[in-house]
Amino acid sequence: QQQVKQSPQSLIVQKGGISIINCAYENTAFDYFPWYQQFPGKGPALLIAIRPDVSEKKEGRFTISFNKSAKQFSLHIMDSQPGDSATYFCAAPKNSGYALNFGKGTSLLVTP
Amino acid sequence: GAVVSQHPSWVICKSGTSVKIECRSLDFQATTMFWYRQFPKQSLMLMATSNEGSKATYEQGVEKDKFLINHASLTLSTLTVTSAHPEDSSFYICSASTGGAAYEQYFGPGTRLTVT
Numbered sequence: 762q763q764q765v766k767q768s769p770q771s772l773i774v775q776k777g778g779i780s781i782i783n784c785a786y787e788n789t790a791f792d793y794f795p796w797y798q799q800f801p802g803k804g805p806a807l808l809i810a811i812r813p814d815v816s817e818k819k820e821g822r823f824t825i826s827f828n829k830s831a832k833q834f835s836l837h838i839m840d841s842q843p844g845d846s847a848t849y850f851c852a853a854p855k856n857s858g859y860a861l862n863f864g865k866g867t868s869l870l871v872t873p
Numbered sequence: 874g875a876v877v878s879q880h881p882s883w884v885i886c887k888s889g890t891s892v893k894i895e896c897r898s899l900d901f902q903a904t905t906m907f908w909y910r911q912f913p914k915q916s917l918m919l920m921a922t923s924n925e926g927s928k929a930t931y932e933q934g935v936e937k938d939k940f941l942i943n944h945a946s947l948t949l950s951t952l953t954v955t956s957a958h959p960e961d962s963s964f965y966i967c968s969a970s971t972g973g974a975a976y977e978q979y980f981g982p983g984t985r986l987t988v989t
Contacts, residue, residue: 793976804982807977807980810977858930861919
């Protein structure tokens with residue numbers, strides 16, 4: 762069964778620090794790799810996504826780095842803020858169709 | 874843009890009854906919608922994929938007769954939990970894909986179902 766392996770499971774970072782979350786994937790039907798942010802009791806929100814034509818994408822304090830040969834991608838949150846405290850999920854397309862496989866999530870806590 | 878709503882946001886029902894959850898794309902047409910289930914502190918488990926006007930595709934292990942999905946229009950999909958039991962209590966979340974970027978999924982706020 763296809764898997765998306767996400768690490769770490771939890772992460773504590775001081776305010777102003779860099780949060781790094783990693784994901785590894787297996788074969789996919791299409792190279793599209795999103796990150797979602799979820800607050801307790803809410804639905805996930807699309808944070809940032811990368812397509813295969815670039816190895817890095819930056820949006821504000823959030824950056825995705827993509828290594829196609831290693832089948833890995835990561836999320837970097839620069840200047841982490843307490844408001845960034847949430848659960849983050851990476852995802853990768855399944856082998857067929859348009860559904861996504863999700864990682865198990867990373868619970869991020871940014872301390873003041 | 875790309876706003877998805879769900880109704881109700883929470884529901885409590887008695888064991889043996891059925892519950893319907895609505896998922897609407899408010900500002901775009903969604904050719905494909907997905908239904909997920911999420912247990913506390915766990916990941917999203919895909920239940921089924923639904924395309925407008927056709928039967929839903931269920932993931933392995935999901936009972937299609939228990940979780941009825943209808944995607945009647947390009948902006949509305951419904952999930953009906955039939956003969957609900959306490960083990961069906963969970964957080965149900967839908968997502969919708971825009972036509973031009975099929976993999977981009979936008980999630981609704983979720984529905985908390987509690988079966989007593």
